[in-house]
Amino acid sequence: MAGAHLDAARWRIWGCSTAARIGVRMGSMTFQEALDYVWSLVNFETRPPETREPYSLDRFRGFVRRLDNPHERFASVHIAGSKGKGSTSSMIEAVLRAAGYRVGFYSSPHLHTPRERIRIDGRMISEEDFIVLVERLRPVADAIGDVTTFEFLTAMSFVYFAEQDVEIAVVEVGLGGRLDATNVVQPLVSVITPLSLEHTRVLGSTIEEIAAEKGGIIKPGVPLVSAPQPLTALEVLARLAAERGAPTALVGLNWTSTRTALTLDGQHFDVEFRPRRGPPPGGRRGAATWGEACAMVPFGYRSTDLCIPLLGAHQIVNATTALAALELLQRRGFLTDEAALRRGLATVTWPARVEVLNRRPLVVADGAHSDASALALAETLRELRAAGLVAWQRLWLIFGALIDKNLAAVIGPLLPLADELILTSARHPRALSPDELTRRLSAADLTVPPVHLAATVEEALALAWSQLRPDDAVIMTGSLSVAAEGRMAWRERQADPGPIVRSH
Structure with missing residues (x-):
């Protein structure tokens, strides 16, 4: 597990909002305390198993049975896939909502706060409702034992949708499909x-x-x-x-x-x-x-x-x-x-998917984390350039990846576009360090542009920005967490953008 950041503190930062970090209390728990409990469960997002053996629907069926099967109280659409399932889900949800239905939307992972995963009519679950549901479901989960973080959040969403009188829910699979907790729905x-x-x-x-x-x-x-x-x-x-x-x-x-x-x-x-x-x-x-x-x-x-x-x-x-x-x-x-x-x-909105944050210089955040999604990003950038919609003299690629990804397969389609490469690490528990990224990249048979290292995505953007020209481009990608932190760093930079190097 060399290069991975598995400390709990980083996971807490990745999984909470500003309000949670300052300790807003909504009842007997703060939002951060509610999150701490959720993340303390068996969490395959931070420590994925080596095989499919730990996955089972039996435990989750027992969990929702004790909650009176809330998923049976609303209609649903169930979406699985390797790429595009979030975008497709968001489009289905947006059209149903535009048609006047009360629509629930359960998706994963999140960009900035786990509240994003549970929405009704486009609005995230409130911190108050999140806390109430954690407090209500915790005794049930503890009695069952070994409930996973994803199972707990899935059960929360089903209870929330049922009690908020959702007419139909768009339910996105977390991982796979056959053994995923969402597969209890009858869509x-x-x-x-x-x-x-x-x-x-x-x-x-x-x-x-x-x-x-x-x-x-x-x-x-x-x-x-x-x-x-x-x-x-x-x-x-x-x-x-x-x-x-x-x-x-x-x-x-x-x-x-x-x-x-x-x-x-x-x-x-x-x-x-x-x-x-x-x-x-x-x-x-x-x-x-x-x-x-x-x-x-x-x-x-x-x-x-x-x-x-x-x-x-x-x-x-x-x-x-x-x-x-x-x-x-x-x-x-x-x-x-x-x-x-x-x-x-x-x-429809679905951030961090070829999301253009700025046009000149071009700044794009994209959550590509597989060979297929990286290829789609590279093809889209080439297409936009060929159409004359974007242009750049130098392209700065800010890249970070998680420990279980095939680095060469993900970064490979993007390297031919890059003039400068900044390797960085997101605040995700499974993020590879810049040093480990460098080692893995050196071992791959790839042609690599000049490489820079930055400890955080914020530092990576600052490094690129310090040398950026108006006719340059910055692409932040490699994982959803890199794209999410890049979006936030970009927003913060707008308050104090600093100088852009002018070309002569």
Whole structure:
């Protein structure tokens, strides 16, 4: 575990707000005390297991059973995937909210405060409600024993949604799907976003194994929407859907989209549905459930000039996946008209995903932490540059990663863009130190630009800023925690920006 920062103090800082750090008391506990209890549970976010063996739904089923199964008191959409599940979830939530429904949203991880994980109608759970729920659920969790942090937060969200009369909740899987705590829900629609190799020690070392774990959210008779997948992954999902009688819609085949405009403010696109009933890619396996999904939307559908304020071709795929899920939801009673669709997509927010914080000099925060997400970031930057929407003479890459990531795979797609590389460490318990990043990078067969070291993301931004020219760019990435701390450091810098080096 060389180079990892596993001390509890750093985790407390990463997991709390300013109000918590000054000890605001909301009853018998402060918010920080409530957080301290949550983080004191078995926490796979700080110390992930070596195998999938510690994961089990039995304990969590017992937990929610003692809480009178709150997840059975509202409808839900369940979303799994390797990349894009948060963006896709946020789009579904935004459209349902624009249609007038009372919508819960459970997501993970968070950027700045764990309150972000539990939202109703776009608003985070309050510190007061967070404390009350911790105090109420703690005796139940302690009686069961070995409840994990994620299980506790998931149970909190279900109780909160049920007691706040949420009509429908958008529930994002934490890790995998089959054994994830969220998999107790019986959704109206299941969604699987693009799959790639990730968390291989727990989910499996092949894309087929990962597809089987993610496909564990497929329920008997519940419609499934799948984003475009590698063929072998799609075959696994098709088999699982056929075995469980889950009507299946495939984005990229009968749901297609075309981008029509690109600006730094977002993208415009058209989307079309054609009810094709032939076999899905890879043969006739799953053809029956495929035809049933098409039958659920018997007529062609087309919507033009839709707009999302998120950048990257991958976000149009995510939006199309969200639209397919929303169309199937209409068949299950949750109606969304064209106006709600447009308003929801146009106002969706999902920070730290190719988030442009400044245009000149260009400053971008992105939470890319896998080879697939890093490749998407690199492709988006190249695309924006080719379109003349951004330009830079030098690109400063501020990069930090967590201990269990394949460093070469994540940083590799970004290095050809970088003129200067600053290796840094976020305040996450599993963050690699700059020295360890340097050692690992030296061992990789990569062409690397000049390297600088900074102990913190704030120091990394200050270092880049001290040498920045107006025609330079700064990209802060490698993990969601680096992107989050970069966003905060940038905001603080706006109060006292300091000089930018002028080119001559």
